[in-house]
Amino acid sequence: MNAVxxxxxxLAAGVSSATASxxxxxxxxxxxxxxxxxxxxxxNLGFVxxxxxxxxxxxxxxxxxxxxxxxxxxxxxxxxxxxxxxxxAAGMMTFIGNANEDTxxxxxxxxAMLSRRVDGLIVVPQGLDEEDExxxxxxxxxxxxxxxxxxxDRTLPELNVPSVSASSSEALGEAIGExxxxxxxxxxxxxxxxHASTARERHRAFDDxxxxxxxxxxxxxxxxxxxxxxxxxxxxxxxxxHPLKPTAVIIADAPMAIGALTVWREAGVRVGPELSVIAFDxxxxxxxxxxxxxxxxHDLRAMGRAAVTAxxxxxxxxxxxxxxxxxxxxxxxxxxxxxxxxGA
Amino acid sequence: MNAVxxxxxxLAAGVSSATASxxxxxxxxxxxxxxxxxxxxxxNLGFVxxxxxxxxxxxxxxxxxxxxxxxxxxxxxxxxxxxxxxxxAAGMMTFIGNANEDTxxxxxxxxAMLSRRVDGLIVVPQGLDEEDExxxxxxxxxxxxxxxxxxxDRTLPELNVPSVSASSSEALGEAIGExxxxxxxxxxxxxxxxHASTARERHRAFDDxxxxxxxxxxxxxxxxxxxxxxxxxxxxxxxxxHPLKPTAVIIADAPMAIGALTVWREAGVRVGPELSVIAFDxxxxxxxxxxxxxxxxHDLRAMGRAAVTAxxxxxxxxxxxxxxxxxxxxxxxxxxxxxxxxGA
DNA sequence: TTGTATGCGTTATCAT
DNA sequence: ATGATAACGCATACAA
Numbered sequence: 240m241n242a243v244x245x246x247x248x249x250l251a252a253g254v255s256s257a258t259a260s261x262x263x264x265x266x267x268x269x270x271x272x273x274x275x276x277x278x279x280x281x282x283n284l285g286f287v288x289x290x291x292x293x294x295x296x297x298x299x300x301x302x303x304x305x306x307x308x309x310x311x312x313x314x315x316x317x318x319x320x321x322x323x324x325x326x327x328a329a330g331m332m333t334f335i336g337n338a339n340e341d342t343x344x345x346x347x348x349x350x351a352m353l354s355r356r357v358d359g360l361i362v363v364p365q366g367l368d369e370e371d372e373x374x375x376x377x378x379x380x381x382x383x384x385x386x387x388x389x390x391x392d393r394t395l396p397e398l399n400v401p402s403v404s405a406s407s408s409e410a411l412g413e414a415i416g417e418x419x420x421x422x423x424x425x426x427x428x429x430x431x432x433x434h435a436s437t438a439r440e441r442h443r444a445f446d447d448x449x450x451x452x453x454x455x456x457x458x459x460x461x462x463x464x465x466x467x468x469x470x471x472x473x474x475x476x477x478x479x480x481h482p483l484k485p486t487a488v489i490i491a492d493a494p495m496a497i498g499a500l501t502v503w504r505e506a507g508v509r510v511g512p513e514l515s516v517i518a519f520d521x522x523x524x525x526x527x528x529x530x531x532x533x534x535x536x537h538d539l540r541a542m543g544r545a546a547v548t549a550x551x552x553x554x555x556x557x558x559x560x561x562x563x564x565x566x567x568x569x570x571x572x573x574x575x576x577x578x579x580x581x582g583a
Numbered sequence: 584m585n586a587v588x589x590x591x592x593x594l595a596a597g598v599s600s601a602t603a604s605x606x607x608x609x610x611x612x613x614x615x616x617x618x619x620x621x622x623x624x625x626x627n628l629g630f631v632x633x634x635x636x637x638x639x640x641x642x643x644x645x646x647x648x649x650x651x652x653x654x655x656x657x658x659x660x661x662x663x664x665x666x667x668x669x670x671x672a673a674g675m676m677t678f679i680g681n682a683n684e685d686t687x688x689x690x691x692x693x694x695a696m697l698s699r700r701v702d703g704l705i706v707v708p709q710g711l712d713e714e715d716e717x718x719x720x721x722x723x724x725x726x727x728x729x730x731x732x733x734x735x736d737r738t739l740p741e742l743n744v745p746s747v748s749a750s751s752s753e754a755l756g757e758a759i760g761e762x763x764x765x766x767x768x769x770x771x772x773x774x775x776x777x778h779a780s781t782a783r784e785r786h787r788a789f790d791d792x793x794x795x796x797x798x799x800x801x802x803x804x805x806x807x808x809x810x811x812x813x814x815x816x817x818x819x820x821x822x823x824x825h826p827l828k829p830t831a832v833i834i835a836d837a838p839m840a841i842g843a844l845t846v847w848r849e850a851g852v853r854v855g856p857e858l859s860v861i862a863f864d865x866x867x868x869x870x871x872x873x874x875x876x877x878x879x880x881h882d883l884r885a886m887g888r889a890a891v892t893a894x895x896x897x898x899x900x901x902x903x904x905x906x907x908x909x910x911x912x913x914x915x916x917x918x919x920x921x922x923x924x925x926g927a
Numbered sequence: 928t929t930g931t932a933t934g935c936g937t938t939a940t941c942a943t
Numbered sequence: 944a945t946g947a948t949a950a951c952g953c954a955t956a957c958a959a
Contacts, residue, residue: 244952255930260954267955270928285724290698291635291644292952295935300635310660310667310679320654323681332695335654335679337667351676354634380629497867523841523866529873588936599946604938614944636936639951 243284251280263288294356302332303359303550304352306345308393309466310337312494313522314539315363318392321543322361329547331358338365340466346377353380359387359550364395366434374398387553391546393436401553403546403562404436405537407519408444410566411489414517414535415448417570418487422577423515424454427485429474429495431466438466441491441519460485464495471498478514479506486515486577489535493520500528516573530572537566587628595624607632638700646676647703647894648696650689652737653810654681656838657866658883659707662736665887666705673891675702682709684810690721697724703731703894708739710778718742731897735890737780745897747890747906748780749881751863752788754910755833758861758879759792761914762831766921767859768798771829773818773839775810782810785835785863804829808839815842822858823850830859830921833879837864844872860917874916881910 249259254273261267262277263286269277280286294300305322307315323333334357336348342365352360360381367374374395381388382398394402418426428445431438442461449456462477464470471494478485479502490496496518503510510516511530518525521536545562552559593603598617605611606621607630624630638644649666651659667677678701680692686709696704704725711718718739725732726742738746762770772789775782786805793800806821808814815838822829822843834840840862847854854860855874862869865880889906896903 245954246952256952257931257954258929261929264954268928273929285727287694287697287724287728289639289700289952290695291639291700292935293954295633295635295639295937295952296954298935310664311657313655313657316654316657316660320681323654327691337664347671350631351634353631356633356635380631383629384631497871500871523868524871527841527844527868527872589938590936600936601938601947602945605945608938610938612944617944633936636951637938639936639953640938642951 243286245286245288247284248277248280248286251284252276298356300356300358301330302334302355302357303361303547304334304336304348304357306336306338306348306352306360306362308338308340308345308363308365309494310335312492314493314520315392317539318363318543321540322391322547325544325547329551338363341365342368342375346375349377349381353384353386357386359389359554361389361391361546361550363392364390366432367395367397369434387550389546389549389553389559391542396436401549401559401561403542403549403564404440405542405564405566406444407441407535407566408447410535410568411441411444411448412451413568414489414533415445415452415454417568417574418515418517419452419454421487421515421574423487424577425457425460425483425485425487426454427460427462427478427481427488429462429464429471429478429488429490429499431464431491431495433463435466438491445489457483459483464491466492466495468494468498468501471495472502473498475499475502475506479503479508486513487574488514488516490516490518493518493522493525496520496532497524500532511573511575513578515575515577517568521569528573532573533571534569535566536569537564587630589630589632591628592621592624592630595628596620642700644700644702645674646678646699646701647705647891648678648680648692648701650680650682650692650696650704650706652682652684652689652707652709653838654679656836658837658864659736661883662707662887665884666735666891669888669891673895682707685709686712686719690719693721693725697728697730701730703733703898705733705735705890705894707736708734710776711739711741713778731894733890733893733897733903735886740780745893745903745905747886747893747908748784749886749908749910750788751785751879751910752791754879754912755785755788755792756795757912758833758877759789759796759798761912761918762859762861763796763798765859765918767831768921769801769804769827769829769831770798771804771806771822771825771832773806773808773815773822773832773834773843775808775835775839777807779810782835789833801827803827808835810836810839812838812842815839816846817842819843819846819850823847823852831918832858832860834860834862837862837866837869840864840876841868844876855917855919857922859919859921861912865913872917876917877915878913879910880913881908 249256259277262269326333338345345365390402430442446456462474517533521534525532549559593600603621606613670677682689689709734746774786790800806818861877865878869876893903
């Protein structure tokens, strides 16, 4: 059993617990002699400092929390990896939590982190409450607690929390331009849930891109999903039955794209020749698909790093500069000439 | 700023901090009257208990740690998700850590968890030290600290730690049987690193399955990778240049499979007709591939749940029953008749 | 440079 | 059922 405290170490080293503490935390001045003795004793006894006691006293934990909305979405696990590595380099541990696209789970994790007095929070926020359209009580509690927090990927504009996000306007402009050049006119959009800022941004950018390319925006060509695979499948079926027979489609995230592609495969729709597909998020599954799916993606490593940097600024009570990353369009074989149709 | 402690709550409620504590932690008997007052005051002041102080005193954290070897591998993020959900149901938080297939990172995370006095550990262990073939010092320290720990997925046989693992013998038996029926004789194996027990188990089961199907085992048909994509790519090139011209291949995990499939695609090798492929781990990318890749997989949700249950047994100082999950073979279009060859 | 003493926020003990 | 008080393990102000 582990009951070895700093007192035991001090005793074994023949010094006071204060000296032992000073040696082990490496701060104030200590003599070479005591350093040697204390370090030997600590190693000998297998001393593991109690982080609870330490940070209870020093009011810092050297730990940040990262809340993502879906661990199983490779997009977010990439982001998590980037954040973790960057935080590690800055000497901080990262607690990764999963909201599961659910506000209640988000709040539970945030409560646990608040209770554990993490030094800061990096959050992919869930949306506002459906009923009263306000941020969750927990969000407000965090803010009034003064715990440093930044948003990453998504944001809640009404909250004035520094955010690191991405802009897909340019990429979508390129993408739609390419589709138009190939002869597509009816382009559908399988979007995410309106409560996610990224979903709204992508939808808006889609409409803007149509406009910029002198194509008509048609609300009937927008399907509202929820960023999960099942809703992508629903969207795929919706598209197959659509009276306007769209020849191209943009899909707002990878899980939805996977759900949709599965349906189209089963329905015998040939992606590329019969239906041009562009998906947000460049994950393995997009590249393994035959033909490879054209994607719009961002540099998640950079976003993760930027989030940590922004958080550090807040922790040092500086105002971080708002960061926006520009998405990239990658053209691939899933785009092809629009098939001849009787439609517009 | 958040400086509201239980004392503030007690003061506002007009009771002692002891009573406030009793109400808020829900244990001992309290009067309906004080319960009401304390809860009101706590809510009012936005009281968030300090978990550090709490567990410093109570020597429990209601928190377990889960160490996986690669967050970005969907296999492990599925496992993480299952563990987290099950732990949540049991009232425990989960700290997820990432070893990045690296012993040093593993040990760093374990040290942090030990220092934070988690109630228990669920670990996908990295292998033994390359030089002295012994478990890392940190592993030994954990064991001698008496912190409850179970291994999941992989194990270290020399350590006598309860483990939850999978057996792929049956599934590989079926898989190889199917390949033989299709006329394959030279079947290659792209394996994982010998330090991972799962890699050894899969390799052994592969050899056994050849034997059981009256096929010859040939060490030259085994390629040693490291479970990462790049080594899968190397393995794919190795296979293309192999003198025996294998017509079928088993790949030990999803990242390696993705690396390999990418190489074969670029080399113009038609998976299925020209090369039959079976991959461990059923992830999206395997199903999106054209043709869909036959897989051998286990029920990760069940494994995750079993790991939590086993850990709870250890925490209650019971010996958990060793658990072994049976892998499933899923036949798919990536298997086809062996092409005519001049080889054996 | 080192030791003594105090406090971080909470819960357990021992009274009442 | 409740209150006063000590204690958890560590870091720091102060004194020496």
